[in-house]
Amino acid sequence: MAILVDERTRVLVQGATGYQGEFHTRRMLEFGTKVVAGMTPGKGGTTVAGVPMFDTVAEAVAQTGATATCIFVPARFAQDAALEAIASRLNPVVIISEHIPVHDSITVVAAARAAGVRVIGPNGPGVTSPGRCKIGIMPNHLFSQGGVGLVSRSGTLTYEIVAGLTQAGLGQSTALGLGGDPVVGLTFQEAVALFNDDPQTEAIVLVGEIGGSAEEEAARFIQASVRKPVVGYIAGRTAPPGKRMGHAGAVISGSEGTAQAKITALEAAGVRMVELPGRVPQALRAALRA
């Protein structure tokens, strides 16, 4: 099963002719993703890695049957690109681009909600269902298929933990990066709900970080509705208040968004919290045995 993307997903890449877009189009194809179209205004009729390019999303969808999109365009064009994808009901809309103004993200997320479409990101690594489909920039070689669903706000930390899981013989159903911005589409709570309903997923790993209250909201949901084992890790315990730690959304504002508040909420919801990312596999094993 897996969540969000699988072997039926047909992917459009917006910004496929750019440096990152082309590089990752090739990596997605190598992974086995059905990348069926690319789109860059003015580049219609050309190809990238054998994939046909279009000038508009509507044309790409009409001619290739694309069902989902991966957006690599520069931040200042990302709102336009995302709204164009939402207008064509592509789902999910995965936004890799970093530095998108938060007011733009608010509009995109609202438009997606109104259209019944899921946005993943912005400022995230995308989503990978091993053996089925990868949309985004996660390194191909880390994954193995299995029963662990992983959701994170970070890219590299996701890779680190996935690599540890694979090494420990714990394959993944889907690994998902929500994005490091203050306003993102898919939330922890929604991701956990999807994993909870996914027959392939036996256990869930939640990797949070300082800033906002999305982990606390997920904790409430886990307590009320999730019976699968959940292991959690929160990055940023040593982060000082008021400083943005790399991600636009990783900032403690006043008393909101501390690592301790998130750890406390998740522990209270029965999540097995680990202190270091390398200890996720061990905690998962214990949780699966329990």
Add this chain to the structure above:
Amino acid sequence: MKLHEYQAKEIFASYGIPIQKGTVIDRPGQVDEIALTYPVVLKAQVLVGGRGKAGGIKLAATPAEAREKARQILGITIKGETVRRLLVAEAADIGAEYYLAFTVDRAARRLVVIGSAAGGIDIEEVARTTPEKIVKMHIDPFTGFYPYHAREIGRKLGFDGKHLLQFTAIAHSLSRICTEMDAELVEINPLAIASTALLAVDAKLIIDDNATYRHDGLPRNEELTELEVAAKSQDLSYVELDGDVAIIGNGAGLVMSTLDMIAHFGGRPANFLDVGGGATTENMAHAMNIVLRKPGVRSLFINIFGGITRCDDIAHAIASQPPSVPMVVRLTGTNEAEGRRILNDASIHAYLDPEAAAQEAVRLSA
């Protein structure tokens, strides 16, 4: 980017929000040149909060007193920030104080208006102790904020008659500032009833750093240290901390967890530095240069998980620029074998296990 009070008030005034008459000075002698009606209030222009308690706000009844007070405030340090400018404004006769702000509600993923009749104090404190005194309204991203929304909030805060109309105009202007200037936060605290009219006694405006490209003429305020400015110019994400283990990693989450690891094993991180996705040899060399410039650094921990970033690029930078302090490298991921070979040729050991590496970095800092 945070604006100073006087900068925010200039913008407020251009949107028709009433503020006290005032001027900015950076020398006590300038008090003589300003045409204001006394008494005046002198306010330290710093980006940190809590300046009132720190002695950064004083009243003066005469020009002589204003000069003396200006001398007292200019040059003091408030939470690490030196006071270089004062806003001198005509003191207002203030009655009831209110709070009004537009900001991003991360959880709702919308803009939110927050109002309170308990203004003049920390709004978080109000929210914690008397949440019933807070009025919140989310803004529909498609239709926006209209005067009727402002009137509804104004009524809930207890305004009527001409004060309700004044409040409506101010709230509507504030909503326009929020959207037109890409504000993360625009706040009036206190919004006060002064003699006859509502007045924005203080002003706070934070512009989204990611949106500054579409706003001309913004001031260049930096709350950053010298090293943070140097890092920013190289597109490196750097935050100075107070420990002695310098840190370089790739990816915000990984670097945060690296700091946590150092602390977990009893060390104190000197900084946060994310070289970013796809860092080149040059980026990495800049990163090493910046973290090692901080005084008191005793060891350097480089924690790289290569995704888009290639281990060989990172290794070239490390091998060509041996650091001035003991160094621990953890290197794994894309092009790992080549990266390790480059380091090996330079007689540098590379760890695979981040925890073992972190422990060694802490040991070397002791």
